[in-house]
Amino acid sequence: MLKILRLEYLFTRKQILIVLPMFSAYFAYMASQIDSPRVFIIATSLMVGLSMPLTILAREDKFKTASLVCSLPVRRSTVVLGKFAATWITIGIGLGYALLFTAVLPFAKVAVSEILSAKTLLISLFLVSLVFAVILPFTLRFGLTGIIILLVACQLLGIVVLLLTHFGGGARNPMRGLLRAIVGGLKTLLYHEPTAGFLLALLAAVVALIALSFLVGLALYGRRDL
Amino acid sequence: MDNAVSIKGLRKGYKGFTLDNVTFDVPRGYIMGLIGPNGAGKTTIVKLIMNLIRRDAGEVRVFGLDNLRHEAEIKSRIGFVYDVPRFPEDLRLKTIASALAVFYDKWDEARFQGLLEEFRLPPRQVFKKLSHGMKMKFSLALALAHDADLILMDEPTAGLDPVFRFELLNKLRALIQDERKTVLFSSHITTDLEKVADFVTFIHQGRIVFSAAKDEVLEHWGVVRAKSEGLRPEDVPGARGHRRTEHSLDVLTSDLAAARSRLGEQAVCDQASLEDIMFFISKGNARA
Numbered sequence: 001m002l003k004i005l006r007l008e009y010l011f012t013r014k015q016i017l018i019v020l021p022m023f024s025a026y027f028a029y030m031a032s033q034i035d036s037p038r039v040f041i042i043a044t045s046l047m048v049g050l051s052m053p054l055t056i057l058a059r060e061d062k063f064k065t066a067s068l069v070c071s072l073p074v075r076r077s078t079v080v081l082g083k084f085a086a087t088w089i090t091i092g093i094g095l096g097y098a099l100l101f102t103a104v105l106p107f108a109k110v111a112v113s114e115i116l117s118a119k120t121l122l123i124s125l126f127l128v129s130l131v132f133a134v135i136l137p138f139t140l141r142f143g144l145t146g147i148i149i150l151l152v153a154c155q156l157l158g159i160v161v162l163l164l165t166h167f168g169g170g171a172r173n174p175m176r177g178l179l180r181a182i183v184g185g186l187k188t189l190l191y192h193e194p195t196a197g198f199l200l201a202l203l204a205a206v207v208a209l210i211a212l213s214f215l216v217g218l219a220l221y222g223r224r225d226l
Numbered sequence: 227m228d229n230a231v232s233i234k235g236l237r238k239g240y241k242g243f244t245l246d247n248v249t250f251d252v253p254r255g256y257i258m259g260l261i262g263p264n265g266a267g268k269t270t271i272v273k274l275i276m277n278l279i280r281r282d283a284g285e286v287r288v289f290g291l292d293n294l295r296h297e298a299e300i301k302s303r304i305g306f307v308y309d310v311p312r313f314p315e316d317l318r319l320k321t322i323a324s325a326l327a328v329f330y331d332k333w334d335e336a337r338f339q340g341l342l343e344e345f346r347l348p349p350r351q352v353f354k355k356l357s358h359g360m361k362m363k364f365s366l367a368l369a370l371a372h373d374a375d376l377i378l379m380d381e382p383t384a385g386l387d388p389v390f391r392f393e394l395l396n397k398l399r400a401l402i403q404d405e406r407k408t409v410l411f412s413s414h415i416t417t418d419l420e421k422v423a424d425f426v427t428f429i430h431q432g433r434i435v436f437s438a439a440k441d442e443v444l445e446h447w448g449v450v451r452a453k454s455e456g457l458r459p460e461d462v463p464g465a466r467g468h469r470r471t472e473h474s475l476d477v478l479t480s481d482l483a484a485a486r487s488r489l490g491e492q493a494v495c496d497q498a499s500l501e502d503i504m505f506f507i508s509k510g511n512a513r514a
Contacts, residue, residue: 072301
Protein backbone atom coordinates (compact mmCIF):
# COMPACT_ATOMS: atom_id res chain seq x y z
CA MET A 1 0.00 0.00 0.00
CA LEU A 2 2.92 2.35 0.70
CA LYS A 3 4.05 1.88 -2.89
CA ILE A 4 0.62 2.97 -4.14
CA LEU A 5 0.71 6.01 -1.83
CA ARG A 6 4.16 6.90 -3.13
CA LEU A 7 2.96 6.52 -6.71
CA GLU A 8 -0.11 8.69 -6.09
CA TYR A 9 2.16 11.30 -4.51
CA LEU A 10 4.67 11.28 -7.36
CA PHE A 11 1.91 11.38 -9.97
CA THR A 12 0.01 14.25 -8.30
CA ARG A 13 2.60 16.33 -6.45
CA LYS A 14 2.81 18.84 -9.29
CA GLN A 15 -0.94 19.32 -9.03
CA ILE A 16 -0.75 19.64 -5.25
CA LEU A 17 1.85 22.40 -5.59
CA ILE A 18 -0.43 24.19 -8.04
CA VAL A 19 -3.49 24.07 -5.76
CA LEU A 20 -1.54 24.92 -2.56
CA PRO A 21 -1.68 28.72 -3.06
CA MET A 22 -5.44 28.44 -3.72
CA PHE A 23 -5.87 26.47 -0.51
CA SER A 24 -3.84 28.99 1.41
CA ALA A 25 -6.06 31.81 0.16
CA TYR A 26 -9.17 29.75 1.01
CA PHE A 27 -7.90 28.95 4.54
CA ALA A 28 -6.99 32.58 5.14
CA TYR A 29 -10.45 33.71 4.03
CA MET A 30 -12.24 31.07 6.15
CA ALA A 31 -10.09 31.90 9.19
CA SER A 32 -10.95 35.56 8.82
CA GLN A 33 -14.72 34.95 8.43
CA ILE A 34 -15.71 31.97 10.56
CA ASP A 35 -15.79 32.18 14.32
CA SER A 36 -17.15 28.68 15.03
CA PRO A 37 -14.34 26.14 15.43
CA ARG A 38 -16.60 23.27 14.25
CA VAL A 39 -17.79 25.04 11.14
CA PHE A 40 -14.19 26.00 10.38
CA ILE A 41 -12.84 22.48 10.73
CA ILE A 42 -15.69 20.91 8.74
CA ALA A 43 -15.40 23.45 5.94
CA THR A 44 -11.64 22.99 5.65
CA SER A 45 -11.81 19.18 5.90
CA LEU A 46 -14.41 19.00 3.15
CA MET A 47 -12.44 21.34 0.94
CA VAL A 48 -9.18 19.42 1.37
CA GLY A 49 -10.82 16.00 1.23
CA LEU A 50 -12.85 16.78 -1.85
CA SER A 51 -9.89 18.21 -3.66
CA MET A 52 -7.76 15.09 -3.26
CA PRO A 53 -10.03 12.58 -5.02
CA LEU A 54 -10.82 15.25 -7.59
CA THR A 55 -7.15 15.94 -8.22
CA ILE A 56 -6.26 12.26 -8.48
CA LEU A 57 -9.32 11.35 -10.52
CA ALA A 58 -9.04 14.30 -12.86
CA ARG A 59 -5.51 13.19 -13.71
CA GLU A 60 -6.52 9.54 -13.86
CA ASP A 61 -9.31 10.35 -16.29
CA LYS A 62 -7.14 12.69 -18.34
CA PHE A 63 -4.18 10.33 -18.74
CA LYS A 64 -6.08 7.03 -18.30
CA THR A 65 -3.59 6.04 -15.61
CA ALA A 66 -6.07 3.81 -13.75
CA SER A 67 -5.25 1.01 -16.17
CA LEU A 68 -1.53 1.68 -15.66
CA VAL A 69 -1.89 1.36 -11.88
CA CYS A 70 -3.98 -1.80 -12.24
CA SER A 71 -1.40 -3.35 -14.56
CA LEU A 72 1.20 -3.16 -11.78
CA PRO A 73 1.83 -6.15 -9.50
CA VAL A 74 -0.75 -5.17 -6.89
CA ARG A 75 -4.26 -6.36 -6.17
CA ARG A 76 -7.13 -3.99 -6.85
CA SER A 77 -7.96 -4.06 -3.14
CA THR A 78 -4.54 -2.53 -2.47
CA VAL A 79 -5.22 0.18 -5.06
CA VAL A 80 -8.54 1.02 -3.34
CA LEU A 81 -6.90 0.97 0.08
CA GLY A 82 -4.24 3.33 -1.29
CA LYS A 83 -6.84 5.78 -2.55
CA PHE A 84 -8.71 5.76 0.77
CA ALA A 85 -5.48 6.21 2.67
CA ALA A 86 -4.35 9.00 0.33
CA THR A 87 -7.63 10.84 0.87
CA TRP A 88 -7.53 10.58 4.67
CA ILE A 89 -3.84 11.42 4.88
CA THR A 90 -4.50 14.50 2.76
CA ILE A 91 -7.39 15.49 4.99
CA GLY A 92 -5.04 15.14 7.98
CA ILE A 93 -2.20 17.09 6.40
CA GLY A 94 -4.61 19.70 5.04
CA LEU A 95 -6.11 20.18 8.48
CA GLY A 96 -2.69 20.46 10.06
CA TYR A 97 -1.81 23.07 7.46
CA ALA A 98 -5.10 24.92 8.09
CA LEU A 99 -4.49 24.92 11.86
CA LEU A 100 -0.95 26.18 11.40
CA PHE A 101 -2.30 28.88 9.15
CA THR A 102 -4.93 29.82 11.70
CA ALA A 103 -2.33 29.96 14.46
CA VAL A 104 -0.08 32.39 12.62
CA LEU A 105 -2.73 34.58 10.99
CA PRO A 106 -3.27 37.72 13.10
CA PHE A 107 -6.84 38.21 11.81
CA ALA A 108 -8.05 34.62 12.45
CA LYS A 109 -11.35 34.57 14.36
CA VAL A 110 -10.94 30.99 15.62
CA ALA A 111 -8.33 30.03 18.18
CA VAL A 112 -6.45 26.81 17.51
CA SER A 113 -7.02 25.72 21.12
CA GLU A 114 -10.80 25.80 20.47
CA ILE A 115 -10.45 23.43 17.53
CA LEU A 116 -8.15 20.99 19.26
CA SER A 117 -10.79 19.42 21.51
CA ALA A 118 -11.71 15.74 21.24
CA LYS A 119 -15.39 16.50 20.70
CA THR A 120 -14.85 19.06 17.95
CA LEU A 121 -12.38 16.84 16.12
CA LEU A 122 -14.56 13.72 16.39
CA ILE A 123 -17.76 15.47 15.31
CA SER A 124 -15.93 16.92 12.33
CA LEU A 125 -14.45 13.55 11.53
CA PHE A 126 -17.90 11.95 11.74
CA LEU A 127 -19.50 14.47 9.38
CA VAL A 128 -16.62 14.31 6.92
CA SER A 129 -16.73 10.47 7.01
CA LEU A 130 -20.44 10.60 6.30
CA VAL A 131 -19.85 12.65 3.18
CA PHE A 132 -16.90 10.59 1.95
CA ALA A 133 -18.61 7.29 2.67
CA VAL A 134 -20.80 8.19 -0.31
CA ILE A 135 -18.37 10.13 -2.48
CA LEU A 136 -15.33 7.85 -2.48
CA PRO A 137 -16.90 4.58 -3.70
CA PHE A 138 -18.88 6.54 -6.26
CA THR A 139 -15.82 8.26 -7.64
CA LEU A 140 -13.82 5.03 -7.67
CA ARG A 141 -16.46 3.37 -9.81
CA PHE A 142 -17.50 6.19 -12.13
CA GLY A 143 -14.45 8.48 -12.22
CA LEU A 144 -14.46 12.23 -12.52
CA THR A 145 -17.64 12.33 -14.60
CA GLY A 146 -19.31 10.31 -11.86
CA ILE A 147 -18.37 12.72 -9.10
CA ILE A 148 -19.56 15.69 -11.18
CA ILE A 149 -22.88 13.94 -11.80
CA LEU A 150 -23.14 13.12 -8.09
CA LEU A 151 -22.47 16.71 -7.02
CA VAL A 152 -24.93 18.10 -9.57
CA ALA A 153 -27.51 15.49 -8.51
CA CYS A 154 -27.02 16.52 -4.86
CA GLN A 155 -27.61 20.16 -5.78
CA LEU A 156 -30.73 19.30 -7.77
CA LEU A 157 -31.96 17.18 -4.87
CA GLY A 158 -31.40 20.16 -2.57
CA ILE A 159 -33.43 22.41 -4.88
CA VAL A 160 -36.25 19.85 -5.07
CA VAL A 161 -36.27 19.47 -1.27
CA LEU A 162 -36.40 23.25 -0.82
CA LEU A 163 -39.27 23.56 -3.33
CA LEU A 164 -41.20 20.74 -1.66
CA THR A 165 -40.61 22.29 1.75
CA HIS A 166 -41.97 25.67 0.65
CA PHE A 167 -44.87 24.63 -1.57
CA GLY A 168 -46.24 21.45 -0.14
CA GLY A 169 -48.82 21.27 2.60
CA GLY A 170 -47.93 23.92 5.20
CA ALA A 171 -47.12 22.80 8.74
CA ARG A 172 -47.93 19.14 8.01
CA ASN A 173 -45.48 19.00 5.14
CA PRO A 174 -43.54 15.70 5.61
CA MET A 175 -40.44 17.25 4.06
CA ARG A 176 -40.36 19.88 6.79
CA GLY A 177 -40.67 17.11 9.35
CA LEU A 178 -37.73 15.31 7.78
CA LEU A 179 -35.61 18.46 7.74
CA ARG A 180 -36.52 19.18 11.37
CA ALA A 181 -35.45 15.65 12.30
CA ILE A 182 -32.08 16.11 10.53
CA VAL A 183 -31.50 19.47 12.21
CA GLY A 184 -32.50 17.98 15.57
CA GLY A 185 -30.06 15.10 15.08
CA LEU A 186 -27.27 17.50 14.22
CA LYS A 187 -28.04 19.67 17.26
CA THR A 188 -27.92 16.61 19.52
CA LEU A 189 -24.59 15.70 17.97
CA LEU A 190 -23.20 19.22 18.40
CA TYR A 191 -24.47 19.99 21.89
CA HIS A 192 -24.23 16.59 23.57
CA GLU A 193 -22.01 16.47 26.63
CA PRO A 194 -18.53 15.21 25.64
CA THR A 195 -18.70 12.12 27.86
CA ALA A 196 -16.33 9.23 27.26
CA GLY A 197 -19.22 7.05 26.04
CA PHE A 198 -20.37 9.68 23.55
CA LEU A 199 -16.86 10.16 22.19
CA LEU A 200 -16.30 6.41 21.90
CA ALA A 201 -19.63 6.01 20.09
CA LEU A 202 -18.61 8.75 17.67
CA LEU A 203 -15.25 7.09 17.06
CA ALA A 204 -16.93 3.72 16.48
CA ALA A 205 -19.36 5.35 14.02
CA VAL A 206 -16.45 6.92 12.13
CA VAL A 207 -14.58 3.61 11.90
CA ALA A 208 -17.75 1.78 10.80
CA LEU A 209 -18.51 4.38 8.14
CA ILE A 210 -15.00 4.26 6.70
CA ALA A 211 -14.96 0.44 6.75
CA LEU A 212 -18.36 0.22 5.06
CA SER A 213 -17.37 2.79 2.46
CA PHE A 214 -14.12 0.89 1.79
CA LEU A 215 -15.96 -2.41 1.28
CA VAL A 216 -18.46 -0.80 -1.10
CA GLY A 217 -15.59 0.93 -2.94
CA LEU A 218 -13.73 -2.35 -3.21
CA ALA A 219 -16.74 -4.18 -4.65
CA LEU A 220 -17.38 -1.38 -7.16
CA TYR A 221 -13.75 -0.92 -8.23
CA GLY A 222 -13.33 -4.68 -8.63
CA ARG A 223 -16.11 -4.60 -11.23
CA ARG A 224 -14.71 -1.65 -13.13
CA ASP A 225 -13.47 -2.40 -16.64
CA LEU A 226 -10.38 -0.36 -17.49
CA MET B 227 4.97 -28.18 -24.39
CA ASP B 228 5.36 -25.85 -21.42
CA ASN B 229 2.98 -22.91 -21.78
CA ALA B 230 3.57 -19.35 -20.58
CA VAL B 231 -0.09 -18.49 -21.13
CA SER B 232 -3.01 -20.87 -21.33
CA ILE B 233 -6.49 -19.57 -22.15
CA LYS B 234 -9.60 -21.73 -22.03
CA GLY B 235 -13.20 -20.89 -22.92
CA LEU B 236 -12.72 -17.18 -22.35
CA ARG B 237 -15.83 -15.06 -22.76
CA LYS B 238 -16.48 -11.34 -22.45
CA GLY B 239 -19.61 -9.64 -23.67
CA TYR B 240 -20.06 -6.01 -24.57
CA LYS B 241 -23.01 -4.31 -26.17
CA GLY B 242 -22.63 -5.23 -29.84
CA PHE B 243 -19.55 -7.40 -29.42
CA THR B 244 -18.81 -10.69 -27.72
CA LEU B 245 -15.49 -12.40 -27.29
CA ASP B 246 -16.64 -16.00 -27.29
CA ASN B 247 -15.06 -19.28 -26.25
CA VAL B 248 -11.48 -18.17 -26.84
CA THR B 249 -9.02 -21.00 -26.27
CA PHE B 250 -5.32 -21.02 -27.10
CA ASP B 251 -1.89 -21.53 -25.55
CA VAL B 252 1.28 -19.48 -25.79
CA PRO B 253 4.28 -21.82 -25.57
CA ARG B 254 7.09 -20.66 -23.30
CA GLY B 255 10.21 -19.37 -25.06
CA TYR B 256 8.48 -18.28 -28.26
CA ILE B 257 6.91 -15.23 -29.87
CA MET B 258 3.20 -15.43 -30.56
CA GLY B 259 1.36 -12.90 -32.64
CA LEU B 260 -2.29 -12.22 -31.97
CA ILE B 261 -3.61 -11.14 -35.31
CA GLY B 262 -6.94 -9.85 -36.51
CA PRO B 263 -8.60 -6.81 -38.04
CA ASN B 264 -9.51 -3.80 -35.93
CA GLY B 265 -12.32 -4.64 -33.51
CA ALA B 266 -11.68 -8.39 -33.67
CA GLY B 267 -11.09 -8.66 -29.92
CA LYS B 268 -7.28 -8.57 -29.65
CA THR B 269 -7.17 -5.80 -27.06
CA THR B 270 -9.98 -7.46 -25.09
CA ILE B 271 -7.88 -10.65 -24.83
CA VAL B 272 -4.81 -8.69 -23.74
CA LYS B 273 -6.85 -6.83 -21.12
CA LEU B 274 -8.37 -10.07 -19.86
CA ILE B 275 -4.90 -11.57 -19.43
CA MET B 276 -3.94 -8.47 -17.40
CA ASN B 277 -7.24 -8.58 -15.49
CA LEU B 278 -7.99 -5.00 -16.50
CA ILE B 279 -11.50 -6.08 -17.44
CA ARG B 280 -13.73 -8.72 -15.87
CA ARG B 281 -14.29 -11.93 -17.73
CA ASP B 282 -17.76 -13.43 -18.01
CA ALA B 283 -16.48 -16.99 -18.22
CA GLY B 284 -13.37 -19.04 -18.86
CA GLU B 285 -9.91 -19.34 -17.45
CA VAL B 286 -6.60 -17.57 -17.94
CA ARG B 287 -3.46 -19.18 -16.56
CA VAL B 288 -0.10 -17.46 -16.74
CA PHE B 289 2.95 -19.58 -15.85
CA GLY B 290 0.43 -22.18 -14.68
CA LEU B 291 -1.19 -19.79 -12.20
CA ASP B 292 -4.74 -18.44 -12.31
CA ASN B 293 -4.53 -14.77 -13.26
CA LEU B 294 -7.15 -13.69 -10.72
CA ARG B 295 -5.99 -15.62 -7.68
CA HIS B 296 -2.29 -14.92 -8.25
CA GLU B 297 -2.72 -11.49 -9.81
CA ALA B 298 0.19 -9.66 -8.16
CA GLU B 299 2.63 -12.56 -8.53
CA ILE B 300 1.82 -12.95 -12.22
CA LYS B 301 1.98 -9.24 -13.00
CA SER B 302 5.40 -8.96 -11.40
CA ARG B 303 6.61 -11.34 -14.15
CA ILE B 304 4.89 -9.51 -17.03
CA GLY B 305 6.29 -6.59 -18.98
CA PHE B 306 3.20 -4.88 -20.35
CA VAL B 307 3.17 -2.42 -23.24
CA TYR B 308 -0.08 -0.61 -24.06
CA ASP B 309 -1.27 0.34 -27.52
CA VAL B 310 -1.29 3.95 -26.30
CA PRO B 311 1.08 4.58 -23.36
CA ARG B 312 -0.88 5.54 -20.23
CA PHE B 313 1.48 7.74 -18.24
CA PRO B 314 0.89 11.19 -16.74
CA GLU B 315 1.98 13.29 -19.67
CA ASP B 316 3.39 16.20 -17.67
CA LEU B 317 5.91 14.13 -15.72
CA ARG B 318 9.56 13.50 -16.51
CA LEU B 319 10.57 10.01 -17.59
CA LYS B 320 12.72 9.51 -14.50
CA THR B 321 9.78 10.42 -12.22
CA ILE B 322 7.48 7.92 -13.94
CA ALA B 323 10.16 5.23 -13.75
CA SER B 324 10.83 6.00 -10.09
CA ALA B 325 7.12 5.65 -9.28
CA LEU B 326 6.87 2.28 -11.05
CA ALA B 327 10.25 0.70 -10.25
CA VAL B 328 9.45 0.01 -6.58
CA PHE B 329 6.66 -2.38 -7.57
CA TYR B 330 9.12 -4.83 -9.14
CA ASP B 331 11.51 -6.89 -7.00
CA LYS B 332 13.68 -7.61 -10.03
CA TRP B 333 13.88 -4.00 -11.26
CA ASP B 334 17.35 -3.46 -12.70
CA GLU B 335 18.14 0.25 -12.68
CA ALA B 336 21.39 -0.18 -14.61
CA ARG B 337 19.53 -2.09 -17.33
CA PHE B 338 16.82 0.58 -17.43
CA GLN B 339 19.40 3.36 -17.78
CA GLY B 340 21.09 1.31 -20.50
CA LEU B 341 17.80 0.96 -22.38
CA LEU B 342 17.14 4.72 -22.09
CA GLU B 343 20.56 5.33 -23.54
CA GLU B 344 20.07 2.74 -26.30
CA PHE B 345 16.70 4.27 -27.24
CA ARG B 346 18.13 7.81 -26.91
CA LEU B 347 15.57 8.82 -24.29
CA PRO B 348 16.69 11.68 -21.99
CA PRO B 349 15.54 10.82 -18.41
CA ARG B 350 14.72 14.47 -17.69
CA GLN B 351 12.49 14.77 -20.74
CA VAL B 352 8.79 15.38 -20.08
CA PHE B 353 6.68 12.49 -21.41
CA LYS B 354 4.30 14.61 -23.51
CA LYS B 355 7.21 16.06 -25.48
CA LEU B 356 8.12 12.63 -26.85
CA SER B 357 6.99 11.48 -30.28
CA HIS B 358 4.69 8.43 -30.49
CA GLY B 359 7.66 6.23 -31.36
CA MET B 360 9.68 7.55 -28.42
CA LYS B 361 6.72 6.97 -26.10
CA MET B 362 6.56 3.36 -27.23
CA LYS B 363 10.30 3.04 -26.70
CA PHE B 364 9.90 4.32 -23.14
CA SER B 365 7.09 1.83 -22.51
CA LEU B 366 9.29 -0.92 -23.85
CA ALA B 367 12.23 0.17 -21.67
CA LEU B 368 9.96 -0.03 -18.60
CA ALA B 369 8.67 -3.44 -19.66
CA LEU B 370 12.17 -4.82 -20.17
CA ALA B 371 13.80 -3.33 -17.06
CA HIS B 372 12.44 -5.83 -14.55
CA ASP B 373 13.52 -9.03 -16.23
CA ALA B 374 9.95 -10.01 -17.13
CA ASP B 375 9.37 -13.58 -18.25
CA LEU B 376 6.42 -12.60 -20.43
CA ILE B 377 6.36 -9.50 -22.61
CA LEU B 378 2.75 -8.69 -23.41
CA MET B 379 2.19 -5.94 -25.95
CA ASP B 380 -0.97 -4.55 -27.44
CA GLU B 381 -0.44 -3.20 -30.97
CA PRO B 382 3.12 -2.05 -30.20
CA THR B 383 4.00 -1.33 -33.83
CA ALA B 384 0.86 0.59 -34.83
CA GLY B 385 1.68 4.08 -35.98
CA LEU B 386 5.44 3.56 -35.84
CA ASP B 387 7.85 4.30 -38.65
CA PRO B 388 9.50 1.31 -40.39
CA VAL B 389 12.89 2.01 -38.81
CA PHE B 390 11.63 1.74 -35.27
CA ARG B 391 9.39 -1.19 -36.14
CA PHE B 392 12.46 -2.98 -37.43
CA GLU B 393 14.38 -2.09 -34.24
CA LEU B 394 11.52 -3.26 -32.04
CA LEU B 395 11.14 -6.57 -33.85
CA ASN B 396 14.88 -7.19 -33.59
CA LYS B 397 14.68 -6.45 -29.89
CA LEU B 398 11.93 -9.05 -29.50
CA ARG B 399 13.91 -11.60 -31.46
CA ALA B 400 16.95 -10.98 -29.27
CA LEU B 401 14.82 -11.25 -26.16
CA ILE B 402 13.69 -14.81 -26.77
CA GLN B 403 17.26 -16.01 -27.16
CA ASP B 404 16.83 -16.44 -23.41
CA GLU B 405 14.51 -19.45 -23.58
CA ARG B 406 12.65 -18.48 -20.42
CA LYS B 407 11.24 -15.40 -22.10
CA THR B 408 8.00 -15.36 -24.03
CA VAL B 409 6.45 -12.63 -26.13
CA LEU B 410 2.76 -12.25 -26.93
CA PHE B 411 1.85 -9.27 -29.03
CA SER B 412 -1.27 -8.24 -30.85
CA SER B 413 -1.07 -6.57 -34.21
CA HIS B 414 -2.95 -6.01 -37.39
CA ILE B 415 0.31 -5.44 -39.26
CA THR B 416 0.80 -8.89 -40.73
CA THR B 417 4.29 -8.26 -42.13
CA ASP B 418 5.60 -7.67 -38.60
CA LEU B 419 4.24 -11.03 -37.50
CA GLU B 420 5.65 -12.80 -40.52
CA LYS B 421 9.09 -11.44 -39.61
CA VAL B 422 9.25 -12.51 -35.99
CA ALA B 423 6.36 -14.67 -34.79
CA ASP B 424 6.82 -18.37 -34.15
CA PHE B 425 3.12 -18.88 -33.54
CA VAL B 426 0.08 -17.05 -34.79
CA THR B 427 -3.40 -16.83 -33.30
CA PHE B 428 -5.97 -15.36 -35.64
CA ILE B 429 -9.07 -13.80 -34.16
CA HIS B 430 -12.08 -12.52 -36.03
CA GLN B 431 -15.34 -11.11 -34.65
CA GLY B 432 -14.49 -12.35 -31.16
CA ARG B 433 -13.74 -15.93 -32.18
CA ILE B 434 -10.48 -17.76 -32.76
CA VAL B 435 -10.09 -18.79 -36.40
CA PHE B 436 -6.86 -20.69 -35.79
CA SER B 437 -3.93 -20.83 -33.42
CA ALA B 438 -0.89 -22.61 -34.81
CA ALA B 439 2.80 -22.40 -35.67
CA LYS B 440 3.34 -19.68 -38.27
CA ASP B 441 5.34 -21.93 -40.61
CA GLU B 442 2.59 -24.53 -40.47
CA VAL B 443 -0.02 -21.89 -41.36
CA LEU B 444 2.04 -20.53 -44.25
CA GLU B 445 2.66 -24.06 -45.50
CA HIS B 446 -0.94 -25.26 -45.38
CA TRP B 447 -2.97 -22.19 -46.20
CA GLY B 448 -3.16 -21.01 -49.76
CA VAL B 449 -5.04 -18.94 -52.30
CA VAL B 450 -6.59 -20.69 -55.29
CA ARG B 451 -7.12 -18.47 -58.31
CA ALA B 452 -9.32 -19.52 -61.22
CA LYS B 453 -11.51 -18.09 -63.93
CA SER B 454 -14.91 -17.17 -62.56
CA GLU B 455 -16.97 -19.55 -64.66
CA GLY B 456 -14.68 -22.57 -64.24
CA LEU B 457 -14.83 -23.09 -60.46
CA ARG B 458 -17.17 -22.85 -57.50
CA PRO B 459 -15.81 -22.08 -53.97
CA GLU B 460 -17.21 -25.37 -52.65
CA ASP B 461 -15.08 -27.27 -55.19
CA VAL B 462 -11.93 -26.17 -53.36
CA PRO B 463 -10.91 -28.50 -50.47
CA GLY B 464 -10.56 -26.65 -47.16
CA ALA B 465 -12.18 -23.49 -48.54
CA ARG B 466 -12.34 -20.84 -45.81
CA GLY B 467 -13.36 -17.79 -47.78
CA HIS B 468 -13.56 -16.42 -51.26
CA ARG B 469 -13.65 -13.27 -53.33
CA ARG B 470 -15.35 -13.10 -56.68
CA THR B 471 -14.60 -10.48 -59.30
CA GLU B 472 -16.09 -10.09 -62.76
CA HIS B 473 -13.59 -12.45 -64.37
CA SER B 474 -12.01 -14.44 -61.56
CA LEU B 475 -12.60 -16.30 -58.35
CA ASP B 476 -10.05 -16.33 -55.52
CA VAL B 477 -10.55 -18.91 -52.78
CA LEU B 478 -8.68 -19.12 -49.48
CA THR B 479 -7.98 -22.69 -48.46
CA SER B 480 -6.56 -24.16 -45.29
CA ASP B 481 -5.55 -27.31 -47.18
CA LEU B 482 -3.27 -26.17 -49.97
CA ALA B 483 -1.90 -29.66 -50.75
CA ALA B 484 -5.41 -31.13 -51.22
CA ALA B 485 -6.43 -28.17 -53.36
CA ARG B 486 -3.39 -28.59 -55.59
CA SER B 487 -4.00 -32.30 -55.89
CA ARG B 488 -7.71 -31.99 -56.74
CA LEU B 489 -7.63 -28.95 -59.01
CA GLY B 490 -4.40 -29.66 -60.91
CA GLU B 491 -4.09 -27.16 -63.73
CA GLN B 492 -7.68 -26.02 -63.39
CA ALA B 493 -6.49 -23.25 -61.05
CA VAL B 494 -3.36 -21.49 -59.81
CA CYS B 495 -2.58 -22.41 -56.19
CA ASP B 496 -0.20 -20.16 -54.22
CA GLN B 497 0.82 -20.07 -50.59
CA ALA B 498 -1.21 -17.53 -48.65
CA SER B 499 0.42 -14.75 -46.70
CA LEU B 500 -0.99 -13.72 -43.32
CA GLU B 501 -2.31 -10.63 -45.06
CA ASP B 502 -4.22 -12.83 -47.56
CA ILE B 503 -5.69 -14.83 -44.70
CA MET B 504 -6.73 -11.71 -42.82
CA PHE B 505 -8.24 -10.18 -45.94
CA PHE B 506 -10.26 -13.24 -46.96
CA ILE B 507 -11.47 -14.00 -43.45
CA SER B 508 -12.46 -10.45 -42.64
CA LYS B 509 -13.48 -9.06 -46.03
CA GLY B 510 -14.24 -12.02 -48.24
CA ASN B 511 -17.13 -14.46 -47.83
CA ALA B 512 -15.63 -16.26 -44.87
CA ARG B 513 -16.25 -19.78 -43.61
CA ALA B 514 -14.49 -19.62 -40.29
